[in-house]
Amino acid sequence: MSVSTAALDPSVCAPLPVLGRDVTVPLVTGGEVTYAALDYAASAPALQRVWDDVAAYAPYYGSVHRGAGYLSQLSTDLFENSRRTVAEFLGCRAEDQVVFTRSTTDSLNLLAAALPANCQVFVYETEHHASLLPWRNARVTYLDAPRTPGQAVETLERALADRDPYGPALVCVTGASNVTGELWPVRELAAAAHAHGARIVLDAAQLAPHHPVDIAELDVDWVAFSGHKLYAPFGSGVLAGRADWLRAAEPYLAGGGASRKVARRADGGVDVDWHTTAARHEAGSPNVIGVHAIASACKALTEAGFDNLVAREQELVSRVREGLAEVPEVRVLSLFGDDAPRVGVISFVVRGWNSSHFAAALSAEYGIGVRDGLFCAHPLVRTLLGGDPQEPGECGAPEAGPGERSEVGVPPAEGRGRSLNAIRVSFGAGTPDEHIDRFLRAVLELVREGAQWKYRTEDGRCVPDRGEAARV
Secondary structure, eight states: OOOOOOOOOTTTOSOOOBTTTTOEEEOTTSSEEEOEEOBTTTOOOOBHHHHHHHHHHGGGOOOOSSOOSHHHHHHHHHHHHHHHHHHHHTTOOTTOEEEEESSHHHHHHHHHHTOOTTOEEEEETTSOHHHHSSOTTSEEEEEOOOSSHHHHHHHHHHHHHTOSSOOOEEEEEESBOTTTOBBOOHHHHHHHHHHTTOEEEEEOTTTTTTSOOOHHHHTOSEEEEEGGGTTSOSSOEEEEEOSHHHHHSOOSSOSTTTEEEEEEOTTSOEEEEEOSSGGGGOOSSOOHHHHHHHHHHHHHHHHHOHHHHHHHHHHHHHHHHHHHHTOTTEEEOOSSOTTSOBOSEEEEEETTSOHHHHHHHHHHHHOEEOEEEOTTOHHHHHHHTTSOTTOOOOSSOOOOOTTOOOOTTOOOSTTSOOOOOEEEEEOOTTOOHHHHHHHHHHHHHHHHHOOSEEEEEETTEEEEEEEEESOO
16 A cells, blocks of 8 residues: 655645634643644544534434435435445445444454354454454464564464364454554555465554545455545444345344334244345444534545645654654654555654653643554554563553652652653644644653643553742
8 A cells, every 4th residue: 555745736735624713722831722633543623624614414313224304314314325325435346335324443343243153263463453363263373473574474474374173254454554654565465365264354543534445456355434534523434345144143222223124923022134235233222413424524535636635744753754754763654665555644752751741741731632642552552662461451651659749741659660661643634734833742741841831640641740830
């Protein structure tokens, strides 16, 4: 999978308007500043276009599929048209199904519930927990973190060739890492899976907002992603792909909408005839507004031109990486090396700083929102930081011992508070240049001059202390 580096045309590569772009937040040092949202990998701000589309539809909200009234008919058409929009956005094949869910996590748990008997699942330790953990009722083979894309393919090929007994198998892989932002060799992994009689599901939560995803071109069997990372509000997701395993499985949820016909038997039981379409796994009243929002986001990204969006994002990626490289105390985390293509997701650590403290200072003193911790990818982050992938641990700042203060830049007592956390900065189609510039300036100032304020650990999080400034 390649990333375009075409020359930018400023007239078509301005940031897309997003909600919250003018929100101001208070600084602990006094005054206010426009909030710099640099945590897109957790939840991207909703596009203004998406919010406007939702607001325009809201007065016409109605039940779907079974209502006879005008608003129900209109909502049903909107719901099913949204399904077609998502299918087009993903390059679905004619026989593929698009199932609406709550999130990527929900989508992959749905697929896990639909696995055929004795299915073996192959998943890299580098996965987000949404794709690492759902396979509890299957035989799971966890693959070590590869250090090159080629090694990822070779590791998978060996594991698939050695599986015993030979039977149904599923490979689960991310498209872009939620920790390093690096793109994975999805097309090559799909070819390896199919060559060994296995299927493959693509976790596109971090890929779809940053890069075109085409099911047919990548030759994957399923794709899962979340609306709240694709510039839509929370609460909606997608599982799209092959219909046969989904059609053969018991409904993910039993209830209205999933059933075509229900009848009592003479013995007092109930006979149910389940749908064979996507409705089989969409029981209950669906999130019509959330589905409409996803479709709106798909349209907005397509109309903006993914080539332009990718090109601008790559410029921002280069600026962030070059800026961080000028600070010797900063180490950027990577599996595949500096030359690996990546999306706007970059994680790093700062020598002499606890990551929670550093993130707290970015927020309190500069109005910059980033993420710190293990990013729901604990084995991967521990591997990248030189720890044991099997080591238990938690996110957040180390608690101070008796008589100690936990301050930014001040290491905890010897032998305590070892931290394997990192800091993640992430951005996308709505990120202004100023947010990137402010972030890089803040990193340099914090490393060179220290924090302006004192901080304490409270419930595992680092927060500004109520006291005097640390720097004069």
